[in-house]
Amino acid sequence: MSEYRQDEHTTAKEASKTHTDQSYRHNSWEEHEKRRYSFKEQAIKSMTMFFVVAACILFYFALLRLGQISSVFKQFLAVAKPIIYGLAIAYLLNPIVKWIDRRMIPLLEKHCPKLKKKKQISRGVGIFVSVILMLALITTLLNMMIPELYGSIRDMIFNVPSQMNRFIHEFSKMHSSDSTVGKMLESIVEEASDFVQNWMKTDLMEKVNLWMTQLTVGMIQMVREVFNFIIGIIVSIYVLFSKEKFQKQTKKLIYAVFRPGQANMILQIGGKSNEIFGGFIIGKIIDSLIIGVICFIGLSILNMPYTMLVSVIVGVTNVIPFFGPYIGAIPSAILILLADPLKGLYFIIFVIALQQFDGNVLGPKILGNSTGLSSFWVVFSILIAGGLFGIPGMLFGVPTFAVIYYIVNMLVNSILKKKELPTDTECYGKNGYVDSEGIYIQKEKQEEIKEIQEEKGDKDNADSSTK
Structure with a gap:
């Protein structure tokens, strides 16, 4: 019996020792995990501080080289002009293409159910119609506007001086009195007339001559812009044909990054x-x-x-x-x-x-x-x-x-x-506020609650007095 008790005591001792060892291992593992997590947190904070400082330094040097950066950016925009034109044209023509798609695809499915590539055919027709409409509109406007604008500007240059002289003459008749105000107004009008006429004879003519001397450069620039516009039309056709694919790729990239x-x-x-x-x-x-x-x-x-x-x-x-x-x-x-x-x-x-x-x-x-x-x-x-x-x-x-x-x-x-607060702007007028506990309260409802409580209290008092 004593041997049995001794064995039981020994077993309890060993179990206690095993439990102590497991507890020590568990505590040491928790301390290890805490140290590891603390080290990871410190590393993340250090990397964040490093990137913030690096971004500040880069921003400072970018400000010092702002002129060079802007010149590089302008050069990039000049090279990318056809793509920018193409994206702008595609954006403007997209409503017409979508409108034709919405009407043509059901017609093709109804009348030509066995036809393959219905969407491609509808898209091609939509792009063709939209481009033709754009070119027809531009051509019509240019044919209407350029001769009329040229005639209007030419008449303005030749007729404005005589018109201003006539206006001054009529104004002088109206203010022929010798009053101080009349003389002041007449002198102001005469000085304004002389300024405009001198500007048209000197500055405007000089600018016209400068434009004529730079006509070759202007023609080259205009031809280059027309060439960029034509390439932009081609780019817009590709963009309109593949716009769904571009949308899916953009969405895929956003979900991958964020x-x-x-x-x-x-x-x-x-x-x-x-x-x-x-x-x-x-x-x-x-x-x-x-x-x-x-x-x-x-x-x-x-x-x-x-x-x-x-x-x-x-x-x-x-x-x-x-x-x-x-x-x-x-x-x-x-x-x-x-x-x-x-x-x-x-x-x-x-x-x-x-x-x-x-x-x-x-x-x-x-x-x-x-x-x-x-x-x-x-x-x-x-x-x-x-x-x-x-x-x-x-x-x-x-x-x-x-x-x-x-x-x-x-x-x-x-x-x-x-914060469980209303999002309607009207709720934040004179009749609504948020108390210190962060609860939205409307004054009208609060007054109604008080009235109900007062009526209830009066009713309870009346019942108690009756009893």
Whole structure:
């Protein structure tokens, strides 16, 4: 019995020792894992700091070599011009190709079910039709505009000095009094007239002579641009034929580089950007073409001078949102005022009516709410982008800011959803607030709850008194 107890004691001792050894090994393994994880975390932090410092150093040296970098970038853009033209042409022609695909593929499936490569045939027809329409439109516009523009500019150069002299003579008759104000106005008008005439005789003629001496260089440049445009058309055909494949490759690359959540966000932003830019740019081009045609018809009916020149100016500047109509109308009004003051007044009234029609009827019908921006943000984006990048900034500032606005709005809504707060902007007016515990409270509902509680309390008091 004593031997049995001794053996049992020995077995318990060995078991305790084994448990102690296992516990020690487990603790040592946990300490090893903690040290390894700590080392890994420190390594990641060190690498992050290294890359941040390296990026700062590279950015500093890039600022020092900004001129050289910009020259390299300009050289790259000059070489890549055919590809840029091709991508732009493909982007503009894509709606026509998609429209033909949507209608032609069902017809081919209905009438030619055994026909193979229906999509390729429909795509080829769509690209052919869109390219022919583009070339026909460009040719028609050039045939209409170049002779008229040449005649208008020639008449302007020859007639503006005499028109200004006549205007000064009429103005002198109106202010023939010897008053100080009349003399001041007469001297200002005479000085302005002398300045314009001297500019047209000296500076303008010098520039014309300079342009004539650089005609060879200009012709070479023009031929080069035409050649780039032709290559761009060929590139656009390849892009339109393979656009689905390019979309799949881009999506594959994004999912390979980024995490699934980030990739989905990038694809969502890319789709929204395409929707905003496509709707705005194509809609604005169509809107400006219609306004230019209406302006030409109206000025022809009113028998205005410089009809084609003014119509082109109004149509082209109408592409710029908000400020475009004023940019085009002011010099056009001055030209017509010099030719005939009464017709100049009629033109101002006509342009105001035309821009009201565009802003309230035609523009909303074509553009709709493609950007989702209020009037303040439209003016803000045009002023900032125009001040930084000039005319291209005024053209693309609104859709670019609309994309930025969409991204910021999406991020803000995502953060509010995580905090379990409402995303509707109207909820954050005078009647809504968030308390110190992060709970959204609406004042009207809070007052209703208080009224219900008070009514309930009064009812309980009445019941207790009855009892």
